Amino acid sequence: MRLWVICLxxxxxxxxxxxxxQSGLFDTIMGRNVRMGDPLFEDYQRGSIPFIDVDGRxxxxxxxxxxxxxxxxxxxxxxxxxxxxxxxxxPLSGTYNIAFATDAVPDAEGALRISINxxxxxxxxxxxGRFKRRAKIELTPAELASGQLEVKLALVGRGPMAxxxxxxxxxxxxxxxxxxxxxxxxxxxxxxxxDRLALWGDLIPVKWDEDDKVADLATLLAAARLSEKGYxxxxxxxxxxxxxxxxxxxxxxxxxxxxxxxxxxxxxxxAIENGGARRFDRETTWRYRYDVGQLPNGELPSALxxxxxxxxxxxxxxxLFVTLNDHLLFTRTLTDEDQRFSHSIALPTADxxxxxxxxxxxxxxxxxxxxxxxxxxxxxxxxxxTILRGGxxxxxxxxxxxxxxxxxxxxxxxxxxxxxxxxxQATAQLLGQMRPSALAFGTQRPGTTIEVLTGDIAxxxxxxxxxGRQWLVHxxxxxxxxxxxxxxxxxxxxxxxxVALLVTVHRPVxxxxxxxxxxxPLRATAPAP
Numbered sequence: 001m002r003l004w005v006i007c008l009x010x011x012x013x014x015x016x017x018x019x020x021x022q023s024g025l026f027d028t029i030m031g032r033n034v035r036m037g038d039p040l041f042e043d044y045q046r047g048s049i050p051f052i053d054v055d056g057r058x059x060x061x062x063x064x065x066x067x068x069x070x071x072x073x074x075x076x077x078x079x080x081x082x083x084x085x086x087x088x089x090x091p092l093s094g095t096y097n098i099a100f101a102t103d104a105v106p107d108a109e110g111a112l113r114i115s116i117n118x119x120x121x122x123x124x125x126x127x128x129g130r131f132k133r134r135a136k137i138e139l140t141p142a143e144l145a146s147g148q149l150e151v152k153l154a155l156v157g158r159g160p161m162a163x164x165x166x167x168x169x170x171x172x173x174x175x176x177x178x179x180x181x182x183x184x185x186x187x188x189x190x191x192x193x194x195d196r197l198a199l200w201g202d203l204i205p206v207k208w209d210e211d212d213k214v215a216d217l218a219t220l221l222a223a224a225r226l227s228e229k230g231y232x233x234x235x236x237x238x239x240x241x242x243x244x245x246x247x248x249x250x251x252x253x254x255x256x257x258x259x260x261x262x263x264x265x266x267x268x269x270x271a272i273e274n275g276g277a278r279r280f281d282r283e284t285t286w287r288y289r290y291d292v293g294q295l296p297n298g299e300l301p302s303a304l305x306x307x308x309x310x311x312x313x314x315x316x317x318x319x320l321f322v323t324l325n326d327h328l329l330f331t332r333t334l335t336d337e338d339q340r341f342s343h344s345i346a347l348p349t350a351d352x353x354x355x356x357x358x359x360x361x362x363x364x365x366x367x368x369x370x371x372x373x374x375x376x377x378x379x380x381x382x383x384x385x386t387i388l389r390g391g392x393x394x395x396x397x398x399x400x401x402x403x404x405x406x407x408x409x410x411x412x413x414x415x416x417x418x419x420x421x422x423x424x425q426a427t428a429q430l431l432g433q434m435r436p437s438a439l440a441f442g443t444q445r446p447g448t449t450i451e452v453l454t455g456d457i458a459x460x461x462x463x464x465x466x467x468g469r470q471w472l473v474h475x476x477x478x479x480x481x482x483x484x485x486x487x488x489x490x491x492x493x494x495x496x497x498x499v500a501l502l503v504t505v506h507r508p509v510x511x512x513x514x515x516x517x518x519x520x521p522l523r524a525t526a527p528a529p
Contacts (some may be wrong), residue, residue, distance in 0.1 A: 062201030085515030110157020193251030206237030227432030230255030300392030311379030354482020
């Protein structure tokens with residue numbers, strides 16, 4: 001009888017171990033991975049502010065302020081991150097700490113490949129299902145001695161092959177989490193402005209007290225001047241304000257990587273993630289972003305000279321698509337004769353926005369709709385000869401003309417009531433578009449008044465008494481369109497904005513118009529994907 005009891009207890013114990021193993025509890029206890037519940041996509045604009053410690057010699061360096069969240073979808077997918085290293089306090093040792101969330105279908109096999117300054121440093125194998133993963137890469141002396149680190153991320157692998165699956169199947173998604181960054185040990189605690197800016201990833205925390213009945217105008221203007229220089233600003237409960245923020249502004253240089261002027265011809269391979277050969281199964285996309293403000297004298301590119309080198313594409317259905325801001329510019333079905341592809345594609349003025357994204361997508365499918373057995377890899381490389389050619393129309397955005405008018409009608413009086421942190425941040429970014437460093441602000445006999453409108457803006461516009469020359473400045477819903485400037489009207493589109501600036505020039509001093517203003521209206525953009 002005792003033997004039967006022992007056997008039964010053994011079976012129950014074995015069953016319990018199997019259940020715990022399948023649940024992933026062992027992996028969680030050992031810290032190998034963390035299974036996720038519902039996916040959470042964090043505030044990417046916040047950057048790594050909650051994780052930064054710059055009070056001692058052990059510090060955390062955040063990635064340079066991102067314009068978009070880093071999400072890699074499907075095999076293969078590519079992204080890049082840039083980290084500026086402190087220069088006055090010298091790094092002695094350090095690691096690159098990456099945290100990412102994965103969502104992979106069953107039987108998908110893949111890895112996140114990490115390269116630093118062009119050298120492959122790690123492959124982290126993906127788990128099936130939803131998990132959070134972390135990895136550390138020890139930095140070499142050569143990497144620590146460089147001024148910045150360029151981290152290239154590649155999601156490589158293949159989808160499930162046990163059964164026939166449609167060609168368009170998506171097997172894995174990786175989201176890079178904001179706490180990713182560099183952990184450095186320095187020879188001394190950072191004390192200079194440029195070192196602190198590097199540690200913040202050029203994203204400056206601004207302390208904003210929402211209890212004030214009147215907005216802190218000194219903080220708004222200091223944040224606006226930093227935004228003008230290309231720095232990211234994040235309004236919240238902690239950070240710098242008023243004089244402390246003004247001192248940071250005085251010591252902050254203009255960010256060359258955010259305000260860098262482009263020169264024609266512009267190579268698309270200059271973007272880190274576009275360089276090198278790719279091997280893909282179904283689809284791959286090269287992306288290049290540029291702002292009108294970066295172009296020489298506002299001269300738009302007239303054409304894309306596309307040069308690609310392709311691997312064997314026989315017995316496949318291979319197609320090429322080129323889009324600009326979601327507008328289709330070019331399509332072609334490729335043949336064996338296109339293994340070295342060369343073509344020039346016109347870039348219409350009407351398809352340009354203030355912030356532009358050019359996408360070149362290559363798709364390759366088996367001729368059979370359903371795929372079974374071994375996969376077929378296609379190789380492709382964007383060649384350095386792929387460039388944007390100048391010669392397009394010159395665009396002078398309305399904000400540029402408004403800046404000239406404000407500079408000629410000083411001083412400028414700024415008025416604002418109570419603002420929440422998001423409203424204060426949007427206000428500072430709008431003011432940053434007006435080149436506040438070139439303006440004199442004051443309330444004695446102002447030549448121009450800028451009033452911040454929030455809440456019921458439509459009601460506020462109905463109460464405005466027209467005076468002088470007036471404009472409304474706000475951000476459209478699609479931020480790729482840049483800042484919008486429109487003449488004052490009670491039914492203007494600014495009535496539906498969250499924050500708008502009412503600009504009133506009391507005694508307009510005439511400003512000469514640009515020599516070659518834009519003549520073609522910009523086309524309305526398609527909804528962002």
